[in-house]
Amino acid sequence: MSLFQIDFGDEPKPHKVVGIDLGTTNSLVAFMDLTAPKVIPGVDGSPIVPSVVSIPEHGEPIVGAAAVERLITHPDRTIYSVKRLMGRGVSDVQDELKLFPFHIAPGSEMVIQLSLGGKRFTPPGISAQILRQLKKNAEAYLGEPVDHAVITVPAYFNDAQRQATKDAGRIAGLQVMRLVNEPTAAALAYGLDKRENGIVAVYDLGGGTFDISILKLHDGIFEVLATNGDTHLGGDDFDNLLLRVALEDIAAEWGADLSGDQVAVQTLRRAVIEAKHQLSTLAVTTIAFHYQGRAYRREITRDVLEKLITPIVNRTLGPCRNCMADAGVTPEQIDEVVLVGGSTRIPMVRQAVRALFKAEPHTELNPDEVVALGAAVQAGILSGHVHDKLLLDVTPLSLGIETMGGVVSKLIHRNSTIPATAAETFTTAVDGQRNVLIHVVQGEREMVRDCRSLARFDLKDIDPLPAGMAKIEVRFLIDANGILNVSAKDLRTGKLQTVEVKPSYGLSDEQVEAMILESFAKAEEDFNERQVREARVEADRILNAVDKAKGDDAYMELTDGERALVDNSIAELLLAYHGENHHLILDKLEALNKATMKLAELMMNTAVRGALKGTKIDA
Amino acid sequence: MFSGPPPSDYFAIFGIEKKLALDVEDLQRRFYANSREWHPDRHARAGAAQLAYAEAASATLNDAWRVLRDPVARAEYVLKGEGFNISEQRGRDVPPELLEEVFDLNMVLEEARNGDAAAKAEVARALAKFERILSEIDSARDGIFVAYDAAPGRDALSELRSLLNRRKYLQNLVRDARAALV
Incomplete structure (x- = not known):
């Protein structure tokens, strides 16, 4: 162990993560913080930064609550739910695009290019804007530069989605020390490790994604047994459903189809979300929508909402059952259930969870904050502030390579603890063959066409030999972030081969x-802005003190010239x-x-004299 | 520790001798202890070389834990290490003593899938029998484990391999029978 201490001894002051x-x-x-994780408030006092980015005609992108307002005033320049587009190809997101007001630019084969106000943006680029805002909030609050972060991702995110998230961090000027799965982070935040040897299920229904993870806790070790989910299932789906129903209702009532009118759609979207939120506590509420002088009001009961969303809520149950099967546990063996994500505020969702796991779910922590709190705990583990906890996570999807006839040969199975590794030896099929093309896929199905293409790479510069003589060992490593790394070695020569992995989707x-370069100029502006802000704070402090001192008797002891100098300096x-x-x-x-x-x-002298006088009186 | 390549042998990485019969609880304790030592999170602030070692050691440890905690995977690992080809013919040959049963089962499986109640009852009976044989195989397997650990020899391993092949075959039958009953 002493070796680490020597290593760490050479390290500069640990970064704030x-x-x-x-x-x-x-x-x-x-x-x-010293002993517990804490969320950081933004300028408006709230720690919640809505994941909305708006691109104004001039000036910097607008992020958060201010951008939410622009969803209605500038729907064509404002993006929400961009996470749904991360690491995806155009064909994956056709359903989403029908609901988004913004457009996909041509040339989106590798990375989706969003067209906003004549400019192009990629999903990682937009996410980077949100990250930059959070970074700024953290720097203002902590009073020091922040450039290291742990970022959470849905447990069921695939390699491309994880890579896209990491790219977003880099673009925002953050060194992403770890991607941690959201449900696992939530388990960390709950500090459920206080109990010995428990089994915990985390049910995480967020805005756009659903995850279920089952963990085994043992003296501070959080071992994920299995995870499952759906990266296209969440509160957004409830909203879209309600929105569609309301649009149809309005079309019938007004005789006007508003679905093509983005301002109307975004205004109505807000109204149905409001109603959805209210129905978590009320039995009945009203969807109220005013548009161009007309008013639409529709009473909606919790019963109706529940009937509408039942099919969506039921879609979470299959992954839960599969997850229990993979973890090898029955509902009776699960000691604790934790609810995460805003959509778990819906009573019906809680009821479904209770019925499935036969346990009363934990809801003590704010479901909006619990994931960030857990990410902070993981940051504490990485920076060496938290010693007793350790997370052992798994890869959600099996990793395989394409073999003859488009069949997948699985190398690393889903729910393998990460880091996980597998090696496969490849050879040539014809005499003198110089390279071998390898196609890596992710997914559970048998055929390549049913899995997700992850990357292709070429083993190059193989010595020309008779067919089958070359032996190249390729090592696949899924790191602790759940991201694939590939290395190759020529077994005949022992020579390491360079592998250039070309991702199927992504930057x-x-x-x-x-x-990153583009953002450097921005970063300088940001930095200058911060220094000006800090200088002003200091100036305020001194100006206040001088103002106060002017009321002191000592001020009158100064000469006229001295007093003029003070006033000049203030001016x-x-x-x-x-x-x-x-x-x-x-x-x-x-x-x-x-x-x-x-x-x-x-x-000072006056004060000392006063103090001395005071002493005498006291005595 | 952090010099030279990490151990690649699954038993060595746990610091235990090669044994077929293992105390899985003890293995789990070792897994957690070694994870605390090697997991990359524990070396996030260290240099690249140490981090790479931690990642490699941790990955092998995870693979070893996955294999050794499962008696069948563990047995296959030992067989492979001793030069037995474990993929060849695995689970293809019908165990002779089951020929008749398998023939009968295949007859009724299709009918059971189509919802025939009598066929379902037939399948359920066969399933119960196969599950019993499966547990007998597992007892026999545990017997071979103990015998081999006491006196390692190729005869025991050959016997183990054919036992595992039979087990594989039965497991497929059980899976098909269960699927037909759902």
Whole structure:
């Protein structure tokens, strides 16, 4: 063990690592305070940053609550639920696109390109805007630069979706130390490890994704036994359903189809979401929608909502049963059930969970915050602040390679603890063959066409040999982030082969680099802005103190010249204060400090005299 | 520790001798203890070389845990290590003593799938019998484990391999029978 201590001894001061929940609907950032994780509030005081980004005609992208407002005023320039597009190809998201007001630009084969106000954006680029906002909030709150983060992802995210999330972090200027699965993070936040040897199920129904994970807890070790889910199932689906019903209802009542009118659709969307939220506590509410001088009001009961959403809620039960089967546990063996995600506020969802697992679910922690809190705990583990906990997670999907006839040969099975590895030896099929093409897929089905293409790569520069003589060992490693790494070795020569993995979907390294470069200029602006802000805070403090000192008897002991110098310095500081140059503010601050030096000394003397007098009286 | 390649042998990585009969609870304790030592999260702030070692050691440990905790996978691992080809002919040959039963089962399986009640009852009877044989095989397997650990020899391993083949065959039958009854 001493070896680590030596290694760590050489390390500079450990970086502050924050935990980020990059959600479909909302995002949050949290950090590990002395003993417990804490969410970080933004400028508006709320830790919740809506995952909405709006691109104004001029100036910086708008993120969060302010962007939510623009969903209605600028629907064609505002993006929500971008997480649903992360790591996906155009063909995967056709259903989504019908509901999104924005358009896909041509040339979206590898990465979806969103067209907003004449500019193009990729989903990782948009997510990076949200991350940048969270980073800014954390820096303002913690008073130090933040460039290391743990980011959560749905447990059922595939390799491309994870890679896209990591890319978003890099573009935002964050070193992503770990991607951690959302349900696992929630389990960490609950601190359920206090109990010995328990089995815990985490049911996570968020805005756009559903996850179920079953964990075994043992003295601080959180061992995920199995995970399952659906990356296309969540609160958004309830909203879309309600929206469709309301649109049909309005069409019948008004004789007008509003579904093509984005402003109307976004306004109505907000109204149905409002009603959905109310029905979690009320038995009946009203969907109220005003548009172009017309009003639509429809009473809706919880019963009706439940009837509507039953098919969607039932879609979560299959993954739960499969997960229990994979974990090798029955409902009776599950000691605790944890609910995560805003959609678990719906009474019917809770009822379904209770019935399936035969246990009363935990709801003590705020379901919106619990994932970010868990990410902060994981950040604490990585930065060495949390010693007693360790997470052993699994890969949600099997990894395989294409073999003859389009059949998948599985190398790493789903629910294998990560990091996980597998090696496969490849050879040539014809004499003198120089390269072998390998196609990696992810999924549970037998045929390549039913799985998801993950990457293709070429084993190149193989020595020309008779067929079957070459022996190249390819090692697949799924790292602790759930991301695939590939290396290859020529077994005859022992030589390591370079492997260039070309992902089937996603940004290339060059594209990410370009986006990082682009953001550097922005980062400088951000940095300057922060320094100006900090200088102003300091100026405020000093100006207040000087103001107060002017009321002190000592001020009258100064000469006229000295007093004029103080007033001059104040005036100059105020001029600098309203500019954007933090150096100037600090210079003028320094000048004011000098000008008030004598005043401070006089006041100090007065204070000392007063204190001495006080002592005498007391005695 | 963190020098040279991490152990690649599944028993060695747990620090135990090669044995067919294992105390899985003890194995789990070792798995957790070694995970605490090697998991990449424990080395997040270390240099690249140490992190790479931790990742490789951790990956092998995870694979070893997955294999050794399961008696069948463990037996196959040992067989493979001793040069037995475990994929060849696995589970294809009908065990001779079951020929008649299998023939009868195949007759009724199709009818049971179509919902024939009498056929279903037939399948359920066959299923019960196959499950009993399966548990007998598992007892026999545990017997071979103990015998081999006491006096390692190829005869025991040959016997183990044919036993595992029979088990595989039966397991497929049980799976088909269960599916037909749903």
